[in-house]
Amino acid sequence: MKWKSVRRALTRVLGVLAVLWVLACGALFEAMRQPPETFARFMTRVPAPVAFLLFPFETLWTHARAGTLKAGDPAPDFSLLKQDKSESIQLSALNKQRPVVLVFGSYT
Numbered sequence: 001m002k003w004k005s006v007r008r009a010l011t012r013v014l015g016v017l018a019v020l021w022v023l024a025c026g027a028l029f030e031a032m033r034q035p036p037e038t039f040a041r042f043m044t045r046v047p048a049p050v051a052f053l054l055f056p057f058e059t060l061w062t063h064a065r066a067g068t069l070k071a072g073d074p075a076p077d078f079s080l081l082k083q084d085k086s087e088s089i090q091l092s093a094l095n096k097q098r099p100v101v102l103v104f105g106s107y108t
Contacts, residue, residue, distance in 0.1 A: 025055055032064035075102075 028051065031042040043051065051057055069075075079090040094100050 021054075025060065028055055028057075029060045029064055032061055 028046075031039050034042070075091060077090065077092045079088045081088050091100070
């Protein structure tokens with residue numbers, strides 16, 4: 001009889017932990033879908049090892065930031081400062097008659 005009650009209590013505890021884990025994953029996923037500033041504020045309150053060790057962080061991030069662009073879709077319009085910071089250049093203002101290649105990377 002004692003083993004049944006221990007087993008039942010353990011099952012309840014594990015069930016509650018599983019529900020809390022799923023809810024925490026959902027909260028993390030929803031935070032990842034927010035703008036970077038909002039997500040950064042959220043992550044400052046989460047201890048780093050917790051987010052990366054207890055939750056499928058990379059998988060959630062990949063799905064939350066997947067976007068909807070497909071190959072061949074036009075790029076969303078945005079603007080960037082020139083390297084010398086003299087002016088801002090908008091993607092839509094570039095020459096529309098030739099393709100534009102954007103290379104994002106680190107050259108350091």
